[in-house]
Amino acid sequence: MDNKITIRELLETYDSIIVNQVYTEDIVMFKLFEKDFLIIGPLKKDLSSKAQIYLYNDEGTDYPHVVLKDIDINKESMLPIGKYRGICLYEHESVIQSLFSYEEKIIDIIDRLIKLLSMTKTEQEREFQREFLYYWNSATDLQNIDIYLKQDIKFTKLEKYCRKKTTRYVESNIELTDINNCDTRGNRIWQRHIETEAFFIPIIDKREILPPYRNHSWTIENIKEIIYGKQINHISADTYFQLKNKIVSTQNIIIVFAMRELKTKVCFAVMVKCKNGKKRTLFDKIYKDGIDIVLFNVERKDYLYLNEIIGNDSIFYNKKVLLVGGGSLGSYVAPELVENGASNIVIYDEDKLEDENKMRWRFGGWSVGLNKAEILGFFLERFHPQVHVECHKNNLDEASLELELQNVDLIIFTIGNSDEQLKFNRLLNKLNCKIPVFFVWLEAGGMYSHILVVNYKKQGCFECLYTNKDGKLVNNRATLNTEIQTENNILRNGCGGTRAAYGTSILLRTVSVLLNTIQKIFLGNIKENILIDISSEMVSYPDDIIPMKGCNCCGNRK
Template sequence: MADNIEIIEYLKSKGFACQELDFKGIKAISVDVEIAEKLIELIHFPSSEIAGLPVFLLAKPSEIGHLAHVLNYQEYGHDFGSICVNDRDSVSVNFNMPLLAIEESLNRHIDILEKAITDPIWNRQELLREFKSCWLNVCDFDDRPVLLTNDNGAVEEIDVFRPVKGRKFGVRSYYLAQSKDTELAAAAKIYWQDNSDRSLAGKAVVLPLTEIEPAPLNKGQLENWYLDILSKQKPDILKKLNDNYGQWKTYKYWLFFNAQVPSGKVWFCLSFKSKKGKKHSLPLTERQLENWNVKAVPIRLFNKEAILPRGGANLDLAETKVALVGAGSVGSEIAHKLSAAGVQNLTIYDPDRYNIENLYRHVLPEEFLNYGKSGGLSFSLKRQFLWSKANSSLSKLLDLRNSKLLNTYDLIVIAIGSPTHERLFKEYLLEKDIRVPVINTWLEGFGVGGHAVLDIQERRGCLLCAYVCPDTLARGLGSNLNFIEPNQNVTINMSGCGEQFISYGAMCSAQTALIASDLAIKFLEGKIETSSKVSWKGCEQDAQKHGITLTNRYYQFTNSLKIQPLFHEDCDVCN
C-alpha cells in the first residue's frame, strides 16, 4: 500500500490540491475541491490494505447544507459526512494499483457532491427517495425496536405492548403494535402477543402524510420538523387526530407515519415520553409538545407489501391452492419453498410421524418429534410465514381419489417416492377426466440424482411418458428418467428388515425439492405452459462403492437442472 506522501504527490500530479493532516495522532489526507464557489474539504484516512472502495469523508457537512447521499456523524471530535458512492464491498477494486483506486474513488465522491450541490431539484428528490436511511441517521437505538403490523396505513389508534420480560431475541423482544385492521391479527396474536407476558406500554396512532419533507438533518431538528409536517397536512386529518385521538392521556405515545416518496411507501416513527411522569394527550401543538421528550425510533413493519416482495415472494400466488402429498425430507423442503414463494393455501398430506431418525434430512427441528409430519410442518410454516394458511391431513395419496376434492386444487405435488401408487393415482385422473396439473418428484439413492415431472392434462406429455421403456417402447414399471438400473437392492440394512433405508443425504433431498419447487412456481406464475421434466445428476462414486449399476441415461445425461419437454412419442396415453 502506498504511504501518505506517495498518495499526496500522485493526487497533486492529477491536479488535486491536497495535504497531510493530523487527527489526534492519526495521519490523514485532506483534499480541497471547489464546487459552485464553495470550498469543500474531503478527508481520507489511508489503510494498510485496499479491501474496498477507498473512503473520502466530507468535512463540516452541516456548513454546506442537507445533501443527498451524505450521512453526518462525529469522529475524532470533528463533524464528518459519509458519502454513499456505492456499496463499497460490492465494487471490485484493483488493489494491486492503489493509487488508481484512490483517484477513481475520489472522482466518484466529487461527482456525487457536485450533483447534490448544483442541482437542488435532484438533491431534494434524492433526499426523499432515501428518506428511510436519512431517518435512521437521527433514530435513537437505545430502546427496543417497535414491530408494527399494518396493511393499509389509514388513520388508526393502536395499543402498544412491551417486550416480554427477559426476552433478548426474537419477536417477543420487540415492542408490539398490533393493528386491528389486518388479516394478520389472528396469527400474530397466537404467536407474538401473549397478554399474560406482555403489558400495555402506551398508545400509538397511524398517520398517513399527504405531504412529506426530507428527514431532519440531526436529532435537534426533530421537534420543529414534526410541527412543520403537521402544519402541512389536510385540515380534516388534523381534526380527526384531535377529536378521536387527542383526548386520550398516557405516559407514552408513538406516531407511526407513512408517506409516498420516489422509492415507494416509507414508514417511520416518533416516540413521545412524558417529561414529568404525568399522563398527557397526543401532542399536536407546540405548547402540548412542551410536555414530551421526542425521539425518532426504529420500527419493523410487517405486512405483505413490505415483507413478501423483499423475500422474493409473489403476491399473486396468495389465492393459489396447492396440495402437497408427502411431508418427508423432500416434501418438507418443497412446502417451505412454496410458502416462501407466496403460496398461502397449501394442504399437506402425510400419515407418518416425525421420528428421531428423520432429524438429519428434514426441515423440522427436534421440538416436533412424535408429531405427525404434516401437522408439525403446517404449524411450522404458519409460524414462519404468518400469512400462510397451511393445513394438514393424515390421508395418503390413494385416499385422495375424490373428484370433487381434487378439482379444488390448482396444482398437486406428489413427493412420496412410490411409483406404483403414483401410477395408480394417474390412472384415476385419466378415468375420471380430472385435469388438475400434477408434479411427481423423487430422488434416487447414493446421491446419483433426482427428478421432477410436470403433467398438465391439457398439454402433450404426461407422467406415463416417463414410463415408456427405452428398449421395448412399451409402458414399463420403472421411470425412464432414472439413473439406477431397476431390480437392484438399493436399501441399506442396519439391524433387520425394520431398519432398512435408502442412502441419501440432506443435500440430495434439498436439491430434488429445489427442482420440483422451481417447476411448481414457474407453472403457477404462468412461465411454463407445457408438460415438462427436469433432473439433477450427482456423483456415481457411492453407487459404485455399493455395487449399484447405473443406466445408460446417467452416463449420457448432460442436461442437469434444465427443464425439457416431457412428451414421449411412444406413450400410449398421449398418442
C-alpha cells in the same frame, strides 16, 4: 502499492482545490467550493483500506451523504480544534478497494466529493430519498415499531399490539399465528391496544418528500403536505376519500407511510398529536386538529416485505399449496415453499419420523417419533407468524383430494408411491383439475430424481409414464436406474419394509429444480406437460416419454 505521489500533490492537480495544511503525508486539510475538508489517506499496509473525508467546522451544509453527527475535537492535537462530520462517499462494500492503487483511491474519493458537491437539486432529492431511512431513523428517539402488512398499495387500518417493549401494528385482516399465544400462566403475551388508532397510507408520488435532516426537521406541516399536496398528489384519490370518510376519536393517531424506493418500499411512521380526542374524520384530525408529530423508527416484518426485500418472485405470494407427503423430500420442499413466498400450506402424511430417516429429514434432530405433517407445520409456522400450515395426520384420500381441490392453487406430490399417485392422477383427471400438479419422486441410490408437471387440460399425465405404445401398463418408463442399480440401493429392514438409499444432495437439487419449474409454470413459460430428469450431472427434458397416445387416463384428451 505505488506510493510515489503524495495526497498534497494529487490535490494540487485539481484547479478547484486549495491545500490549506498538511499535517502528515496522509492527512491534509483542503478547501473546495468554499468549504474546508480533511482527507485521511488509506492505510498503506491494508489493501482494503479506503481514504476518508471529513467536513470541517460547517454546521450549515446539508448535502446528502454528509453524516449528521459531529466528531468534536476540543483538545489540542495534531488536528485543529473543531467539529468534523464524516462524508459517506461509498455504499457499503460497493467497490473493491484492493483493486485501486493509493493514488487511484485518493483521486476516486476526491472525484466523488466533487460530484457530491456539484449535485443539482433534483440529484440531491434522489440521494436523500435513497438514504431516507438513515435520516429518518437518525431523527427518531429510538422508538421502534414493527409493521405487518398484507399489502402495501392501499390505505388500511392497523391494529396495535404490545408485548413488553415490542409494539406491533398489524393490518386488520392479517392473522398472525402467534398473536393469541399465552405464557405459562395462561396470560396473553400480546395485548391489543385500542387507545391509539393507527392507519397505513401509501405514498404514490414521492417527489419533494425529503427525510428530516440537519436544519430540516419534520413538523405536522410535512404530514399535511403529504395528505393534501398543493401541486402534487402524494396519495391516491382513493386514499384521500378514505381519510375523508374514516371517523377517528382518539387524541393521538399513528400513521405509517410507505413509498417506493428502487425495488422495495420505504416505511416510516409518525404519531400525530391532535388538539383533543373529539370525533372527526381522519383527514380533519390530521389537517385541522394536528398540532405536533413524533417520529417512529419502523421495521417492516410482514411476510410480503421480507420476501420482496430478498428479491423473491411474487408468484408464490398468496398461493395455497397442497403438499402430499411429508417424508424426506416433502420435508425439504415445504420450508423452501415458505421461504419463497408460499405462506399457506396444507400437508398430508400419517407417518411418524424414525431415527433411520432423521439424517435426511429437514428438522430431524427434534422430531423422532412424532407425526411428520405436524412437525413440519410446527417448524414452518416458526418461520414467520403469517405462515399458516394445515396439518393432516392422515394420508390423503380421494374424498380429501376432491375437497382440497376447491381451495388450493397448486398440488405437489412427494410420496413416491406409484400406486397412490396413479390413483390420484386418475381422480384429478376425472375431476377435471384446473390447477397445476407436480409429481416429484426420487430413484434409489441418490442419482436420479424426476418431476412431472401436469395440466389436466393437456395431454400427458402420470399414467403415461406407466403405459407403453400398445396402451399396456408397464413399469415407470422414466426410471433411469437399471434393475441392478435399483436392487442394490434398496435397504430392507427384515420385516418387509424397504428404504431407498440416498442422501440430501439429491433432495437439494430436486427441490431447486422444482422451485424453478413452479416459477416457470406461473410465469407461463411452460406451455405443455413436461417430464424433467434430474441428476448430479444435468437437468434434462425428455420429450419421448409423455404424452403417450395409448394412455388410458389422458389418451383421449384433446
